[in-house]
Amino acid sequence: GAGVSQSPSNKVTEKGKDVELRCDPISGHTALYWYRQSLGQGLEFLIYFQGNSAPDKSGLPSDRFSAERTGGSVSTLTIQRTQQEDSAVYLCASSPGQGGEKLFFGSGTQLSVL
Amino acid sequence: KQEVTQIPAALSVPEGENLVLNCSFTDSAIYNLQWFRQDPGKGLTSLLLIQSSQREQTSGRLNASLDKSSGRSTLYIAASQPGDSATYLCAVPTGANSKLTFGKGITLSVRP
Numbered sequence: 138g139a140g141v142s143q144s145p146s147n148k149v150t151e152k153g154k155d156v157e158l159r160c161d162p163i164s165g166h167t168a169l170y171w172y173r174q175s176l177g178q179g180l181e182f183l184i185y186f187q188g189n190s191a192p193d194k195s196g197l198p199s200d201r202f203s204a205e206r207t208g209g210s211v212s213t214l215t216i217q218r219t220q221q222e223d224s225a226v227y228l229c230a231s232s233p234g235q236g237g238e239k240l241f242f243g244s245g246t247q248l249s250v251l
Numbered sequence: 252k253q254e255v256t257q258i259p260a261a262l263s264v265p266e267g268e269n270l271v272l273n274c275s276f277t278d279s280a281i282y283n284l285q286w287f288r289q290d291p292g293k294g295l296t297s298l299l300l301i302q303s304s305q306r307e308q309t310s311g312r313l314n315a316s317l318d319k320s321s322g323r324s325t326l327y328i329a330a331s332q333p334g335d336s337a338t339y340l341c342a343v344p345t346g347a348n349s350k351l352t353f354g355k356g357i358t359l360s361v362r363p
Binding site for chain 1: 282283285287292293294295296297302342344346350352353354355356
């Protein structure tokens with residue numbers, strides 16, 4: 138596609154429910170990143186994919202968070218048993234995967250946990 | 252641990268003014284540095300990427316400089332316009348996989 142696409146753009150859920158956030162990277166980009174941006178906070182790295190593998194999961198805040206990537210393309214970030222502190226904008230980015238290159242971000246998913 | 256600092260958190264200037272946004276980082280062993288722009292409710296747009304071997308990059312009215320040894324970068328915006336109003340973030344990679352550490356950003360308001 139022309140850019141990184143994320144869906145849904147907004148998600149409101151009740152505490153304790155599971156949610157899935159989707160990211161469709163730029164075609165041909167092998168590197169994919171998930172970040173979280175909370176109100177008043179900076180961007181927080183969550184996980185990095187190279188192809189379908191996730192060599193760096195160090196930013197996932199708890200075992201309620203997981204992510205997968207299939208076909209070297211679409212990625213899904215899943216949050217189980219959501220908590221109010223999970224409320225944030227979840228941003229996905231992709232890059233060609235050569236290293237030291239620009240990242241291209243999607244518009245994000247605004248997650249609100251009530 | 253790499254830390255990126257951007258001060259001040261917010262800046263308001265009149266239209267037409269030239270301005271400089273500052274970014275500092277604690278670990279000078281970086282491959283590159285990126286400046287991003289974020290509009291309200293939007294994702295980030297990469298403005299400029301400076302490789303560690305470069306001292307500056309220019310794109311239109313924007314010029315970014317990098318001084319690795321002092322752990323500093325500046326983003327210069329010439330002849331600012333109301334459309335430049337946004338949050339500007341700088342980021343440096345941690346490790347070889349381009350995982351970025353971001354500053355908290357500077358929210359710029361350009362008054363007509």
